[in-house]
């Protein structure tokens with residue numbers, strides 16, 4: 286390594302490592318965090334209250350509560366609905382494993398439905414066939430930020446009297462038919478993990494229809510505790526430890542006003558990805574691009590489909606070669622039903638072929654607001670060179 290640094294040609298060619306993603310946190314937010322640290326109150330307190338109020342305003346006044354992850358918000362929504370052993374919950378196999386782990390966590394059974402190859406989201410044409418007398422909820426996922434068709438989703442859910450927990454972890458700032466995701470619908474869950482479009486380091490929020498459900502969520506958030514008066518405390522149900530800290534909330538408060546700016550920047554970079562990939566005739570190489578949606582999605586991720594068996598190297602080698610030239614990439618996601626835990630519960634290869642194909646061949650490319658057009662050029666050039674040498 287040291288040798289390559291001193292090599293004159295290497296130093297000219299050496300570009301900083303381009304990560305898959307990185308958060309953009311401004312100085313005002315950093316100063317705000319320092320203030321919180323010095324304030325004497327660092328766990329859940331006034332910053333969390335302010336963050337929740339600002340999130341609620343963002344979602345048109347709906348009740349919102351903040352938590353220490355996106356995952357726990359979905360678990361809490363399931364608990365509020367009383368979903369447990371003997372119940373089924375429909376979801377997609379192509380998502381972060383949290384989406385279905387929470388279903389197992391409450392003792393219910395996930396029922397996977399294959400994806401639509403265009404949107405890469407749950408195939409709405411196949412949902413009804415998966416509904417049984419045990420189906421209590423659907424957890425759709427807006428993969429890469431592209432919203433599931435909410436009209437069709439709620440038409441089915443309402444007609445079959447099934448609740449919806451939207452896993453909108455990736456779609457903060459996305460919209461459907463001009464309405465912000467989170468501003469309508471049933472439960473809507475967001476994550477503020479550092480890879481998401483806005484962050485609170487770790488964290489998440491849940492949007493509710495009623496203040497009563499939000500109050501219940503407060504109990505599940507902290508040991509089931511209900512406080513009254515100056516000294517009253519009671520516990521009626523088992524709760525967890527899911528509260529957000531004020532330090533984290535202050536990061537979120539600094540991020541929230543930036544969401545539109547961040548998402549505009551992402552969309553510009555994605556437009557450039559599309560432009561360069563079409564100039565490079567990506568289609569001839571067998572590279573599949575995502576739906577070119579510039580009205581609804583927040584472009585949480587830019588994922589290309591590799592040519593699979595038409596290519597003489599594996600995805601893992603493509604990623605290795607990208608790393609060699611200083612470019613990060615990622616896999617979102619290996620399909621859930623083929624993890625050991627899920628296989629042991631009865632799922633097997635071939636159960637959801639469209640998702641399995643996507644799980645094997647999707648590659649996530651770098652995309653984040655502080656990336657430049659030159660970075661996009663570098664990624665496209667490198668990927669096209671790697672793929673065309675092995676086709």
Ligand SMILES: *Cc1c(COP(=O)(O)O)cnc(C)c1O
Nearest residue numbers: 354355356381383454476477478
């Ligand atoms: C990030 C993510 C989650 C979980 O969020 P955490 O905040 O990490 O718990 C759930 N579902 C999807 C689709 C995600 O991308």
